[in-house]
Amino acid sequence: MFEQLPMYQRVGKTAFKKDLSNTLKLAEHLEHPEGKFKSIHVAGTNGKGSVSHMLASVLQAAGYKTGLYTSPHLKDFRERIRINGRVIPQEDVVAFIEENQTFLGYNRLSFFEMTVGMAFDYFAKEKVDIAIIETGMGGRLDSTNIITPELAVITNIGLDHTAFLGDTLAEIAGEKAGIIKKGIPVVIGEKQKETLPVFKDRAQEQNAEIYFAEESTFPVYHTDLRGHYQKKNIKAVLQSLQVLSDLGWKIPEEAIINGLNNVKLHTGLQGRWDVLREKPKVICDTAHNAEGLKIVIAQLKKEHFENLHIVLGVVNDKDLTGVLPLFPKDARFYFAKPDVPRGLDANLLKEEASRFGLEGKAYSSVHEAFLAAEEDSLDEDLIFIGGSNFTVAEVL
Numbered sequence: 001m002f003e004q005l006p007m008y009q010r011v012g013k014t015a016f017k018k019d020l021s022n023t024l025k026l027a028e029h030l031e032h033p034e035g036k037f038k039s040i041h042v043a044g045t046n047g048k049g050s051v052s053h054m055l056a057s058v059l060q061a062a063g064y065k066t067g068l069y070t071s072p073h074l075k076d077f078r079e080r081i082r083i084n085g086r087v088i089p090q091e092d093v094v095a096f097i098e099e100n101q102t103f104l105g106y107n108r109l110s111f112f113e114m115t116v117g118m119a120f121d122y123f124a125k126e127k128v129d130i131a132i133i134e135t136g137m138g139g140r141l142d143s144t145n146i147i148t149p150e151l152a153v154i155t156n157i158g159l160d161h162t163a164f165l166g167d168t169l170a171e172i173a174g175e176k177a178g179i180i181k182k183g184i185p186v187v188i189g190e191k192q193k194e195t196l197p198v199f200k201d202r203a204q205e206q207n208a209e210i211y212f213a214e215e216s217t218f219p220v221y222h223t224d225l226r227g228h229y230q231k232k233n234i235k236a237v238l239q240s241l242q243v244l245s246d247l248g249w250k251i252p253e254e255a256i257i258n259g260l261n262n263v264k265l266h267t268g269l270q271g272r273w274d275v276l277r278e279k280p281k282v283i284c285d286t287a288h289n290a291e292g293l294k295i296v297i298a299q300l301k302k303e304h305f306e307n308l309h310i311v312l313g314v315v316n317d318k319d320l321t322g323v324l325p326l327f328p329k330d331a332r333f334y335f336a337k338p339d340v341p342r343g344l345d346a347n348l349l350k351e352e353a354s355r356f357g358l359e360g361k362a363y364s365s366v367h368e369a370f371l372a373a374e375e376d377s378l379d380e381d382l383i384f385i386g387g388s389n390f391t392v393a394e395v396l
Helices: 021-029 048-061 090-106 111-125 169-179 196-205 230-246 253-261 263-267 290-301 320-326 346-354 366-376 389-395
Strands: 038-043 066-069 081-083 130-134 151-154 186-188 210-212 274-278 281-284 308-312 332-335 360-362 382-386
Touching: 021 090, 021 111, 038 048, 038 169, 048 066, 048 130, 048 151, 048 230, 048 253, 048 263, 066 111, 081 111, 090 111, 111 130, 151 169, 151 230, 169 196, 186 196, 186 230, 196 210, 210 230, 230 253, 253 263, 290 320, 290 382, 308 366, 308 389, 320 346, 332 346, 332 366, 346 360, 366 382, 366 389, 382 389
Parallel strands: 038 130, 038 151, 066 130, 151 186, 186 210, 281 382, 308 332, 308 382, 332 360
Antiparallel strands: 066 081, 274 281
């Protein structure tokens, strides 16, 4: 799957397809697994992964057999496809490819299209009660958008993947709004001036009930996910659970408490304000665009430490002028290239960063950069690892 076919996360633009025809062909070949289980569809620029995992954790705690499809993975491809927190078994991955190899090869399906087909096929065969399906990059033409869910959730809109989705928040919202379907309720996690009319218009066109999580009042719930940004995500989750309850799903209060407090345990979520060690404190976070990094760096500045060390690696299509000015100038940087074709050369990153007053050394790998940061750190220091999913994955 990795080597024969392009994959957007690894190689970038050449792997991106704005077309659902292949996915629809695959669905037909697999006898339409997407119609054999209930689902919730989650899109958005930031927070969609956390929201998906939280919803899955709560529904699991409520006793439902819950599928979870997310991307990208951090360490193991199978993280993308889980049931009740357990990753898809290796033999199921192998069997799917073996059984469908001729079709997959002949139709030249992308990595993402194949993975979506595999997930839907697995959820149908395992007869899940419900599956949380996270979109890839957009919404309207995303391979996941062949489902008819119980509920659609759009967390927020930021300027990410502009080469594919549009240059303005309204244009990007238009792509994400493509998951709003006829008569299916939609929850909007964050009210934004530029995107509000886009979502309202689309919901009206589709005769879909629209809910704005920010307008509702909920009791305070805690979660084991420690990022400050999770406060917004929890609101989107609670609003979604309320809509599901109204649709007849049984989600008792204790399932909400248990589910939100045990997201990592129930679903295996990693890389969201993940504290890996205490002395020195080591934190990693997969935030990689300006909106996400703003919140993460604000939280980083509130931590207590003697010196701050930042292991940073990014991909080569990242808008660095929007991202690098957010980082603290008094930190020591360890620049590295994530080990994927899209990784940006460490020396180029170092050069670009110095234009914004960020100083440090370039290393030949993320592993070496992290070891150097550890070597330079005292117990009272803090090491932060970020800039890309791939940088975090290598340290994990």
